[in-house]
Amino acid sequence: GRERLLAAFAEVNEHFTQLFTRLFGGGRAYLTLDKGEDGDETRDPLEAGLEIMASPPGKRLQVMSLLSGGEQALTALALLFAVFLTNPAPICVLDEVDAPLDDANVDRFCTLVEEIAESAETRFLIITHHRLTMARMDRLFGVTMGERGVSQLVSVDLQRAQELRRTA
Amino acid sequence: GRERLLAAFAEVNEHFTQLFTRLFGGGRAYLTLDKGEDGDETRDPLEAGLEIMASPPGKRLQVMSLLSGGEQALTALALLFAVFLTNPAPICVLDEVDAPLDDANVDRFCTLVEEIAESAETRFLIITHHRLTMARMDRLFGVTMGERGVSQLVSVDLQRAQELRRTA
Amino acid sequence: MHFSKLRLSGFKSFVDPTELAIQSGMTGIVGPNGCGKSNLVEALRWVMGETSAKRMRGGEMDDVIFGGTTTRPPRNVAEVSLHLDNSLRGAPAHYNEYDEIEVVRRIERGEGSGYRVNGKEVRARDVQLLFADVASGAHSVAMVSQGRIGAIINAKPVERRGLLEEAA
Amino acid sequence: MHFSKLRLSGFKSFVDPTELAIQSGMTGIVGPNGCGKSNLVEALRWVMGETSAKRMRGGEMDDVIFGGTTTRPPRNVAEVSLHLDNSLRGAPAHYNEYDEIEVVRRIERGEGSGYRVNGKEVRARDVQLLFADVASGAHSVAMVSQGRIGAIINAKPVERRGLLEEAA
Numbered sequence: 001g002r003e004r005l006l007a008a009f010a011e012v013n014e015h016f017t018q019l020f021t022r023l024f025g026g027g028r029a030y031l032t033l034d035k036g037e038d039g040d041e042t043r044d045p046l047e048a049g050l051e052i053m054a055s056p057p058g059k060r061l062q063v064m065s066l067l068s069g070g071e072q073a074l075t076a077l078a079l080l081f082a083v084f085l086t087n088p089a090p091i092c093v094l095d096e097v098d099a100p101l102d103d104a105n106v107d108r109f110c111t112l113v114e115e116i117a118e119s120a121e122t123r124f125l126i127i128t129h130h131r132l133t134m135a136r137m138d139r140l141f142g143v144t145m146g147e148r149g150v151s152q153l154v155s156v157d158l159q160r161a162q163e164l165r166r167t168a
Numbered sequence: 169g170r171e172r173l174l175a176a177f178a179e180v181n182e183h184f185t186q187l188f189t190r191l192f193g194g195g196r197a198y199l200t201l202d203k204g205e206d207g208d209e210t211r212d213p214l215e216a217g218l219e220i221m222a223s224p225p226g227k228r229l230q231v232m233s234l235l236s237g238g239e240q241a242l243t244a245l246a247l248l249f250a251v252f253l254t255n256p257a258p259i260c261v262l263d264e265v266d267a268p269l270d271d272a273n274v275d276r277f278c279t280l281v282e283e284i285a286e287s288a289e290t291r292f293l294i295i296t297h298h299r300l301t302m303a304r305m306d307r308l309f310g311v312t313m314g315e316r317g318v319s320q321l322v323s324v325d326l327q328r329a330q331e332l333r334r335t336a
Numbered sequence: 337m338h339f340s341k342l343r344l345s346g347f348k349s350f351v352d353p354t355e356l357a358i359q360s361g362m363t364g365i366v367g368p369n370g371c372g373k374s375n376l377v378e379a380l381r382w383v384m385g386e387t388s389a390k391r392m393r394g395g396e397m398d399d400v401i402f403g404g405t406t407t408r409p410p411r412n413v414a415e416v417s418l419h420l421d422n423s424l425r426g427a428p429a430h431y432n433e434y435d436e437i438e439v440v441r442r443i444e445r446g447e448g449s450g451y452r453v454n455g456k457e458v459r460a461r462d463v464q465l466l467f468a469d470v471a472s473g474a475h476s477v478a479m480v481s482q483g484r485i486g487a488i489i490n491a492k493p494v495e496r497r498g499l500l501e502e503a504a
Numbered sequence: 505m506h507f508s509k510l511r512l513s514g515f516k517s518f519v520d521p522t523e524l525a526i527q528s529g530m531t532g533i534v535g536p537n538g539c540g541k542s543n544l545v546e547a548l549r550w551v552m553g554e555t556s557a558k559r560m561r562g563g564e565m566d567d568v569i570f571g572g573t574t575t576r577p578p579r580n581v582a583e584v585s586l587h588l589d590n591s592l593r594g595a596p597a598h599y600n601e602y603d604e605i606e607v608v609r610r611i612e613r614g615e616g617s618g619y620r621v622n623g624k625e626v627r628a629r630d631v632q633l634l635f636a637d638v639a640s641g642a643h644s645v646a647m648v649s650q651g652r653i654g655a656i657i658n659a660k661p662v663e664r665r666g667l668l669e670e671a672a
């Protein structure tokens with residue numbers, strides 16, 4: 001019950017503060033178990049909400065909702081990976097999580113995923129439309145609908161993958 | 169009340185079916201004023217909901233919620249532009265609406281915007297991270313934070329814009 | 337009537353005076369995550385009469401005033417002006433004799449905000465009507481803020497009916 | 505224990521037998537809007553024991569069976585199998601003697617679905633426990649479906665607490 005949740009909170013928060021700084025290339029952030037509308041200090045952690053305070057490099061500390069679209073997405077990714085690292089799974093699937101990110105943030109995101117793939121022995125399946133992300137993959141599969149409405153999986157040959165790396 | 173809404177519905181629906189086919193390069197779609205959970209035929213249109221039926225090229229007709237992420241975004245864009253065309257405004261601002269789209273859909277989206285800009289005399293401000301969209305703009309402004317936390321607007325010179333066009 | 341220029345000072349991250357020319361066709365706005373692109377769109381919606389702090393991503397309307405960074409002190413005043421070119425006429429009757437219309441909104445911390453059109457003080461209502469008469473304004477369907485497409489996709493059919501009412 | 509292969513047949517738009525190798529490191533999956541990328545992710549979640557049709561973007565579970573196109577008739581059966589490489593051991597005790605574990609889920613229209621592990625019929629519960637024991641499964645934090653990041657950003661603090669419970 002309560003002890004487990006507080007222990008999990010502490011571990012996730014530790015991962016989160018580190019991952020945020022790595023993904024943003026600086027700044028700081030932390031999680032709080034908010035006391036709810038009435039600011040009740042004694043509130044049971046099992047009832048509390050999880051609030052996220054973050055300050056991207058050079059900016060004031062504020063609640064996540066005041067950040068920009070891309071900054072919020074990157075912060076949410078840091079939170080997801082923080083929970084993931086407390087108990088790494090053998091597989092991780094990411095479906096277009098890089099859509100709102102600019103090139104510099106895509107680069108840091110890929111670097112982080114690369115490191116997790118090596119250290120935690122986790123296999124990643126990453127769906128993306130971003131050329132930069134495609135260029136960082138170990139291998140690429142394409143899904144096509146040669147015949148309308150019918151999906152086919154093809155392995156993208158190295159030549160094509162090289163081209164993607166060059167123009168990214 | 170009711171007459172105006174039904175007249176607006178008819179006009180928006182007409183624009184919507186045309187815009188859908190242009191944005192998807194085929195297929196068909198239409199709007200319906202749904203009768204609600206109880207299928208009450210006599211339901212007042214002022215209470216009804218707006219449901220969207222769509223079939224991308226070569227696919228079965230279905231409700232919008234069964235389409236893919238990108239197909240839903242493109243359908244929602246067709247609906248927005250359909251409402252816009254019933255009463256064109258002098259300015260239209262689009263903030264990263266192309267994020268979920270693949271290159272072919274970005275191309276059709278830009279072509280449509282180009283045509284509306286010319287015919288309706290509307291000025292467009294388009295925020296994007298997509299290189300292909302940048303390459304189609306008449307001019308580009310960059311927002312930078314040379315000093316952390318302080319935004320500055322700079323005009324992107326033609327040389328740089330040309331480079332973007334080439335690698336897109 | 338055309339929108340021709342937007343000027344900001346002390347508004348969100350645009351602490352220094354900034355001017356954006358609004359020209360015909362398509363103007364692209366680009367830049368890294370968190371640099372201030374969406375803040376520009378909010379400046380445009382704010383000067384056209386936005387009354388909800390929540391829709392400005394803030395808690396209260398004072399949140400639009402530059403709040404300071406690690407190197408710059410906060411400001412107490414924010415001002416946005418929008419220039420409309422009416423040389424070809426087309427403005428609502430009340431303003432149609434002018435060649436140029438300048439709408440200014442200014443807010444002082446703790447004091448609320450006021451509007452001026454061509455130097456004369458007016459109410460928020462007057463500004464909202466001015467833009468509603470040309471199918472524009474803070475809540476116009478043509479002002480597509482970041483995340484709006486996703487909200488339309490996830491909306492229930494009854495909520496989507498609101499778009500039709502806009503067209504009616 | 506590693507995930508090594510996913511096989512689908514008659515599942516959503518993958519009407520023909522399809523095989524996706526899951527290798528170490530990062531595997532990118534690319535393709536145009538609506539081609540079937542997210543369907544692949546849903547096949548993986550489905551075979552791991554997903555019980556909610558809504559989370560499979562359908563009205564009822566039969567919606568995962570290939571529904572036909574303008575040129576192909578609908579199917580009545582869908583089958584997905586997931587191969588786990590257990591040569592280095594690490595599977596839950598009950599299955600740890602095997603070198604390879606094959607989990608199969610098969611559904612027939614109007615008849616419901618069933619599971620088999622290495623050829624033996626098992627309950628949904630057994631499959632869910634198998635994956636929960638290796639920190640995976642249909643609802644694992646590491647299965648980041650399309651739109652999940654946006655949902656975390658827009659969630660209220662109390663809803664976000666659910667992520668912590670996953671880590672506890």
Ligand SMILES: Nc1ncnc2c1ncn2[C@@H]1O[C@H](COP(=O)(O)OP(=O)(O)OP(=O)(O)O)[C@@H](O)[C@H]1O
Pocket residue numbers: 056059060066067068069070071317347348349367368369370371372373374375376399400401402403404482
């Ligand atoms: N009153 C204020 N004073 C100073 N800075 C502010 C103020 N309000 C918001 N900001 C800053 O503006 C930034 C957000 O800018 P904005 O949302 O325009 O970014 P963006 O360019 O749209 O990014 P993205 O590509 O991620 O959508 C935030 O980082 C926030 O700190």
Ligand SMILES: Nc1ncnc2c1ncn2[C@@H]1O[C@H](COP(=O)(O)OP(=O)(O)OP(=O)(O)O)[C@@H](O)[C@H]1O
Pocket residue numbers: 149224227228234235236237238239515516517535536537538539540541542543544567568569570571572650
């Ligand atoms: N049971 C089914 N039978 C046949 N086709 C189906 C079935 N269920 C879904 N589909 C089709 O699968 C398509 C959606 O595929 P999916 O969501 O995987 O696309 P995607 O590649 O993820 O695209 P995006 O890049 O836009 O996210 C839809 O167009 C839908 O028509």
Ligand SMILES: [Mg+2]
Pocket residue numbers: 068069070263373374482
């Ligand atoms: Mg933005």
Ligand SMILES: [Mg+2]
Pocket residue numbers: 095236237238541542650
């Ligand atoms: Mg998808």
